[in-house]
Structure formats: structure tokens, C-alpha cells
Amino acid sequence: MPKRAKTEEVEEKEEKVEEEVNVDELVEDILGEAAAEAPPEEVPEGEIRLEDLEGVGRITAQKLRAAGFYTVRDLAFASAHELALVLGSEERAMAIIRSAQRLVNRGEEFITAKTLFEKRKNIEYISTGVRSLDDLLEGGIEVGSITEFIGEFGAGKTQICHQLSVMVQLPKDKGGLNARALYVDTEGTFRPERIVQIARARGLDPEKTLENIIYARAYNSDHQMLLIDEAKKYIEKYNIRLIIVDSLINHFRAEYPGRENLASRQQKLNKHISQLHRLASLYNLAVVVTNQVMASPDIFFGNPLKPAGGNIMAHGCTYRIWLRKAKEGKRIARIIDSPKHAEKEVAFAITEDGVTDV
Structure with a gap:
């Protein structure tokens, strides 16, 4: 097969993969066992690791920490706009924010004034x-x-x-x-x-x-x-x-x-x-x-x-x-x-x- 045709075929496959597979998961597969076995990021006692959030892989977690989002609480209180600047997609940013908010709020989005008073x-x-x-x-x-x-x-x-x-x-x-x-x-x-x-x-x-x-x-x-x-x-x-x-x-x-x-x-x-x-x-x-x-x-x-x-x-x-x-x-x-x-x-x-x- 000619080299140029082969290159075009590879590019088409890569585009298809990017559409169907989470980019972070794909990168982790490419990195192999070394990335998978890397020691987890240390988090304070009682905190949830970013990697444990739905839709957050190791690479995304690294990007988030580099941008100043170290904990699930940071993500829960982030705006979709600022998170989209890191992730490249506002839709994905919103999904991660909602996932973080569910863990942080645990059903307490609305409370009575009496509860707040206490x-x-x-x-x-x-x-x-x-x-x-x-x-x-x-x-x-x-x-x-x-x-x-x-x-x-x-x-x-x-x-x-x-x-x-x-x-x-x-x-x-x-x-x-x-x-x-x-x-x-x-x-x-x-x-x-x-x-x-x-x-x-x-x-x-x-x-x-x-x-x-x-x-x-x-x-x-x-x-x-x-x-x-x-x-x-x-x-x-x-x-x-x-x-x-x-x-x-x-x-x-x-x-x-x-x-x-x-x-x-x-x-x-x-x-x-x-x-x-x-x-x-x-x-x-x-x-x-x-x-x-x-x-x-x-x-x-x-x-x-x-x-x-x-x-x-x-x-x-x-x-x-x-x-x-x-x-x-x-x-x-x-x-x-x-x-x-x-x-x-x-x-x-x-x-x-x-x-x-x-």
C-alpha cells in the first residue's frame, strides 16, 4: 500500500476512535501498564480522588490539577466556562461538575431556613x-x-x-x-x-x-x-x-x-x-x-x-x-x-x- 494512502487511512481511524472513545482512556491505553500502575495522587483524608469521578481519567485528572482543581469540592464549585477552558468542551465540563456536586451536596441542595439557622x-x-x-x-x-x-x-x-x-x-x-x-x-x-x-x-x-x-x-x-x-x-x-x-x-x-x-x-x-x-x-x-x-x-x-x-x-x-x-x-x-x-x-x-x- 502506498505510504500516503496508508497515512490517510490511519488518520481516518484516529478520527473515528476520538469520536467513539474517551480521549483520556485512549491515551492511557497508549501509555500502557506504566501509566496504569503509577501511584495515585495523594489526597487529604476523607477526600475523593479526582480519578474516581465519572468521566475523569488519569490524564484529565492531571490537567485539572495543573489548572488548580485539586479536589472534588473544587470541581463542584467551578463554573462550566472555566472548566471548559481546561477540558475543551463545555458539555463535558458540565457533566463533571454535576458528578462532583452530587458527591459534595449529597441531596442537600435545598434545606429549610430552620436547618440553616441551626x-x-x-x-x-x-x-x-x-x-x-x-x-x-x-x-x-x-x-x-x-x-x-x-x-x-x-x-x-x-x-x-x-x-x-x-x-x-x-x-x-x-x-x-x-x-x-x-x-x-x-x-x-x-x-x-x-x-x-x-x-x-x-x-x-x-x-x-x-x-x-x-x-x-x-x-x-x-x-x-x-x-x-x-x-x-x-x-x-x-x-x-x-x-x-x-x-x-x-x-x-x-x-x-x-x-x-x-x-x-x-x-x-x-x-x-x-x-x-x-x-x-x-x-x-x-x-x-x-x-x-x-x-x-x-x-x-x-x-x-x-x-x-x-x-x-x-x-x-x-x-x-x-x-x-x-x-x-x-x-x-x-x-x-x-x-x-x-x-x-x-x-x-x-x-x-x-x-x-x-
Whole structure:
């Protein structure tokens, strides 16, 4: 048989095989026994391997992990669009998502409000270390949600972030979760020396406290989003129960100036906030972000400043606390948006020992 005719015949057979057989299964057959006998990917205790999902072979599992989908829970909360970018087919992406959701939800897609009320009684909180702030938030920083601190330079946003990264390490009976924090610094304002001061004031070993904070510096918005994607690798391995992004908006404002770039910026920012919401829900952890303020020239009476980020930030963050300076070195924290709190404010101070009551 002529070589060209033989090549065409092989190509026709390959196309037919691709139509009838799952591509991953075909590749695994080609790889042979070596691929079949490769050691399975390690997963946390109680988790289901990606390969055990219907429609997911070893090759697909490798692709998914490379794209940041490490667990069945990651797939259950993924969107068909982002998964289709990895798998090449939205139909296949939807099938895998539904398969993952059946395992994760186990028939609990709909529950009564009473059931939800009972579940929320078990929600955990991280104490801020300040009684007045804890009272304002009815317990502290809520796990499973995004808490946003807004304010001008020097209002105390970064100070609170430093303190929370220490407080989460305390035992539960002292207001912590006996866990670690992951700290993403976008402005270069994280200072380990400050952590040492706060740790000593709380009676903690400074060196051990520093070891329990996983730190990363984000140099642009893409790098910032990549770090949050990569965070999945560390959350369960290192018992991360608090993610801090200080500040969330900094790089987005710098890289997308002007009205002509506003739509692109907001779409990207929305995706980033969705990343954080997903991590908070999937891994039962708290997310704390800080936000800058901007002048609003159309306001003639009252506060001329407003939070940066527009409606995307307003709708994306669960609890929004505005910080401002007051007389005699005091700071004021005011809840400006919350699904359960009334608008109110309290005073606190920043001292050598950290953030404290007045």
C-alpha cells in the first residue's frame, strides 16, 4: 500500500476512535501498564480522588490539577466556562461538575431556613483581640465569609491584619482557631517585627508565631490572582483558616486607570473576589481584605470619600467596616454594610502591643 494512502487511512481511524472513545482512556491505553500502575495522587483524608469521578481519567485528572482543581469540592464549585477552558468542551465540563456536586451536596441542595439557622449556630469566629470590635462584629471575624476593612492611609487596616494573623493561632478558648494564616501583601507593608510585638503581648512564642504565617508578596494583579489559586495547595496541608489580602484593590487600580479600562478592571476584580468566596466556602476559612478610599467629587455634603472598587466590592464582600482616625490617637470602626448587623460604630486604639480597646 502506498505510504500516503496508508497515512490517510490511519488518520481516518484516529478520527473515528476520538469520536467513539474517551480521549483520556485512549491515551492511557497508549501509555500502557506504566501509566496504569503509577501511584495515585495523594489526597487529604476523607477526600475523593479526582480519578474516581465519572468521566475523569488519569490524564484529565492531571490537567485539572495543573489548572488548580485539586479536589472534588473544587470541581463542584467551578463554573462550566472555566472548566471548559481546561477540558475543551463545555458539555463535558458540565457533566463533571454535576458528578462532583452530587458527591459534595449529597441531596442537600435545598434545606429549610430552620436547618440553616441551626447550622449557623456552629459558625466559628476569629477574635480581633479587641473587645469592642468583637462586639461590633458579634463575635469577631466570621469563618466562611469575606470581611472588608476600608479606610484612608493610617486608619489601622494593616494593623488589624497583622493582629488577626496572630489571633487565629490562639486556642479556641482564647478566641483563635489553633490554625495558621496565609497573608498576601500587595503594598509591601507586612512587617514581621510587628508580628513579634503582638505575639509577645499575647504571650506567644514570636518565632513559632512567625512560622505559622504563610507570606507572599503580590507584584501585580495577575500575580495576586495566581497566588490565590496556588493557595489551595497550602490550605489543608498547613491548616490555613485565615486568608488576608492587604490590599485587594491596589494593583487593579494601578493597572487599569481611567474610565476606558473600568469594565475590564471590574470583570477581573469580580473574578478575584469569586476566587476568595470559593476558598472561604470550600475550606471553611475566613477571608479578610483591605480596601482603599477615593474622593467622590459629586458629593457636596457629608463624607466626600467612598470605598474604591465600586459595586463589585460592595456586592462581593459580606461585611464592610469603615475605619477612620479620631481625636487623641483613637480610631473608629463603623459597620457600613452587613446582612445581619445594624449600622453602628466603636472606638479602638493602636499601641505597641497591637490593636487594643480604648
